[in-house]
Amino acid sequence: MTSNNMAAAGFRLARLEGGVxxxxxxxxxxxxxxxxxxxxxRLLLGRPVQDAVxxxxxxxxxxxxxxxxxxxxxxxxxxxxPVAENGIALRELLHACSLLHAHLRQFYYQALPDYxxxxxxxxxxxxxxxxxxxxxxxxxxxxxxxxxxxxEHPFAAQELDRLWEHRVQALRALEQMQRMMxxxxxxxxxxxxxxxxxxxxxxxxxxxxxxxxxxxxVRAHLEGMVPGDGLLLxxxxxxxxxxxxxxxxxxxxxxGKEASAVEGAMFPSGVLLGGGLEPFAAVATESIHSAHYRxxxxxxxxxxxxxxxxxxxxxxxxxxxxxxxQRPMETGSIARLVITNLSGAxxxxxxxADQLELLLGVPLTDGNTVGGRILARLGEMQGLxxxxxxxxxxxxxxxxxxxxxxxxxxxxxxxxxxxxAPAGVLQxxxxxxxxxxxxxxxxxxxxxxGSPLDERGETGSLETALNRSAYxxxxxxxxxxxxxxxxxxxxxMTDAVH
Numbered sequence: 001m002t003s004n005n006m007a008a009a010g011f012r013l014a015r016l017e018g019g020v021x022x023x024x025x026x027x028x029x030x031x032x033x034x035x036x037x038x039x040x041x042r043l044l045l046g047r048p049v050q051d052a053v054x055x056x057x058x059x060x061x062x063x064x065x066x067x068x069x070x071x072x073x074x075x076x077x078x079x080x081x082p083v084a085e086n087g088i089a090l091r092e093l094l095h096a097c098s099l100l101h102a103h104l105r106q107f108y109y110q111a112l113p114d115y116x117x118x119x120x121x122x123x124x125x126x127x128x129x130x131x132x133x134x135x136x137x138x139x140x141x142x143x144x145x146x147x148x149x150x151x152e153h154p155f156a157a158q159e160l161d162r163l164w165e166h167r168v169q170a171l172r173a174l175e176q177m178q179r180m181m182x183x184x185x186x187x188x189x190x191x192x193x194x195x196x197x198x199x200x201x202x203x204x205x206x207x208x209x210x211x212x213x214x215x216x217x218v219r220a221h222l223e224g225m226v227p228g229d230g231l232l233l234x235x236x237x238x239x240x241x242x243x244x245x246x247x248x249x250x251x252x253x254x255x256g257k258e259a260s261a262v263e264g265a266m267f268p269s270g271v272l273l274g275g276g277l278e279p280f281a282a283v284a285t286e287s288i289h290s291a292h293y294r295x296x297x298x299x300x301x302x303x304x305x306x307x308x309x310x311x312x313x314x315x316x317x318x319x320x321x322x323x324x325x326q327r328p329m330e331t332g333s334i335a336r337l338v339i340t341n342l343s344g345a346x347x348x349x350x351x352x353a354d355q356l357e358l359l360l361g362v363p364l365t366d367g368n369t370v371g372g373r374i375l376a377r378l379g380e381m382q383g384l385x386x387x388x389x390x391x392x393x394x395x396x397x398x399x400x401x402x403x404x405x406x407x408x409x410x411x412x413x414x415x416x417x418x419x420x421a422p423a424g425v426l427q428x429x430x431x432x433x434x435x436x437x438x439x440x441x442x443x444x445x446x447x448x449x450g451s452p453l454d455e456r457g458e459t460g461s462l463e464t465a466l467n468r469s470a471y472x473x474x475x476x477x478x479x480x481x482x483x484x485x486x487x488x489x490x491x492x493m494t495d496a497v498h
């Protein structure tokens with residue numbers, strides 16, 4: 001088993017939520033480093049159940065809506081609460097928009113700078129006024145040091161112009177999606193309309209027309225961009241097809257119960273374990289072998305299953321290690337694509353999975369490389385837009401958006417909420433007594449992907465991907481490669497440790 005002693009501090013990665021660094025242990029293995037959690041699970045103990053829907057949205061910017069939906073699903077599961085059909089459609093619309101928003105922001109504003117140096121904007125030869133103003137800004141003596149980022153890149157002049165202009169168009173599309181989510185959610189990024197039984201929204205024909213117009217604007221902005229820009233990256237950086245391969249097994253919790261979701265779940269649930277597709281079962285365990293936690297004695301527990309242990313010998317991470325039948329799993333867009341394809345379904349183009357296999361030159365099940373993750377995420381966006389259009393067609397202003405039955409604020413029982421967040425499977429489990437939270441447990445997608453060594457000497461998919469090849473942290477080219485690997489997972493440290 002690999003030693004956990006850190007030999008070098010490594011370097012801090014840019015454009016990642018929560019602050020993420022890479023370090024090497026005394027045997028040269030790369031490990032994720034980040035700050036301690038904010039203890040949301042502990043914060044929720046004793047609070048009214050509705051607090052979970054709103055407070056957990058603060059865990060992660062891109063996953064806020066997903067956390068709210070997972071908390072609400074666990075609450076309704078604990079009380080067997082019914083949900084109005086319009087409420088289901090509105091929730092799924094909000095979910096689809098939040099995934100689309102996260103994917104777009106992640107690619108153009110977190111991942112793309114690993115390939116497109118900011119200083120290349122000085123060569124822009126187009127007509128977008130936003131870019132011309134930025135171009136003037138980076139030419140001045142007082143320009144920030146971050147605008148001087150330079151490294152060799154393979155893009156032709158026209159390709160550079162196109163990518164820079166697509167970043168601007170992505171920003172315009174993000175603004176329209178934020179308006180959509182604010183219209184359904186009451187506001188954004190903290191949505192407030194999610195309530196037990198549905199969505200607290202006065203649905204009207206005018207609101208549906210407004211949502212449809214906003215979605216049409218999004219589609220117009222993204223026309224020709226997705227997944228074309230991802231394909232361009234792979235053409236210019238062919239090594240992306242092979243670097244950063246993660247774990248061999250995949251996990252997808254699906255979205256929505258088949259019986260209640262609009263025309264079936266947006267994603268089918270399933271597990272690829274040992275090369276075989278299996279039904280998903282919520283049997284995850286969490287190892288703290290290499291994490292800064294210990295199991296408390298009964299007197300000190302106070303409802304917590306673990307307590308912080310920052311000086312624990314051999315520990316190097318604040319991330320716990322979820323395992324499915326003792327196996328690390330990769331989750332996220334590539335896992336959704338694999339499970340969806342093996343299930344005989346599809347989201348977006350029905351030929352996309354076959355096209356991705358041809359492009360990568362390997363079976364789809366081996367496609368969890370940097371390039372595979374990028375294209376799976378961008379390919380999913382087309383399907384999300386189509387799903388949103390279908391959901392808008394299903395909305396009926398003549399029917400209620402909330403089911404009034406039940407006593408949601410006095411629920412006692414245990415509930416489980418499972419949602420596909422942008423980066424993968426998100427699980428909320430709660431125990432309630434008369435509407436008060438007595439136990440809360442969250443397992444996030446970045447916890448799955450970013451998990452450290454377990455008792456069996458296995459790491460999560462991200463650390464596995466980082467250690468497929470030997471990298472030297474003193475080399476800038478290697479730093480960029482490692483940054484590309486981490487960004488391909490849409491990793492968030494705040495989501496991983498919460």
